[in-house]
Amino acid sequence: MVSVPLFAAGDVPDRDADMLSHDYIMDRQDSFSCSMVQMTDEELSETVAAGFSQFTINDGVVRAQFNIAAQTFTEIESLKMGYYDDGLGLPNSLDWDQNWLGVSLGSSTTPLFCDGLFIEARFTNISDPATRTLETLRVGTPSMTGPITADFVSFSGRIASGGVAAVEGHRLNLGTRTITSTDSEFYMQLSTVAVEPGQSPGWWFSWDNATITP
Numbered sequence: 001m002v003s004v005p006l007f008a009a010g011d012v013p014d015r016d017a018d019m020l021s022h023d024y025i026m027d028r029q030d031s032f033s034c035s036m037v038q039m040t041d042e043e044l045s046e047t048v049a050a051g052f053s054q055f056t057i058n059d060g061v062v063r064a065q066f067n068i069a070a071q072t073f074t075e076i077e078s079l080k081m082g083y084y085d086d087g088l089g090l091p092n093s094l095d096w097d098q099n100w101l102g103v104s105l106g107s108s109t110t111p112l113f114c115d116g117l118f119i120e121a122r123f124t125n126i127s128d129p130a131t132r133t134l135e136t137l138r139v140g141t142p143s144m145t146g147p148i149t150a151d152f153v154s155f156s157g158r159i160a161s162g163g164v165a166a167v168e169g170h171r172l173n174l175g176t177r178t179i180t181s182t183d184s185e186f187y188m189q190l191s192t193v194a195v196e197p198g199q200s201p202g203w204w205f206s207w208d209n210a211t212i213t214p
Helices: 014-021 041-045
Strands: 053-058 061-072 074-085 094-105 112-124 133-161 164-172 175-191 202-207 210-213
Touching: 074 202, 094 164, 094 202, 112 175, 133 210, 164 210
Parallel strands: 133 202
Antiparallel strands: 053 061, 061 112, 074 094, 094 133, 112 133, 133 164, 133 175, 175 202, 175 210
């Protein structure tokens, strides 16, 4: 039904009286009981819409992708992830995978922008409940643009541009640097294995189109 304020209804011309009294909702109902109504092909052809999420399973990898866009300027005093003995027998074998101090996600003039979100889980023997094992969990975005600045006391990950890695390694001390992404796929990964050449188990951060300065 179309409703109008009482003071306006009295001044409506006669030619609009039918419109005001017509029940447009009941045009599509079989009865006065509420019900779902199927849209016609013609109506659907005039509809513009996009799915909010997509789910896929491929070669043991389960992926959920969400049509979410977000931007931020956030400051964090410290970010620490993955404190354990990595078993490599090095002086820093008992340490953090990620130890970032004075972190800025975005800046006061340039926000960090993420277009899309994905969550990805990699399994072994995914079709066998008895032996199925979760190996890797990734959370990221297919498109990140903007700066991340921190004192990277410990950094595990890969920063690449044009297929060439500027930084790649495990528990590297990079000092105070700025990582600037341009429409870059980004993910943080927690894994029990090295999924790709050059990676290490534990917490790993990856950019495929970013620069690091100075």
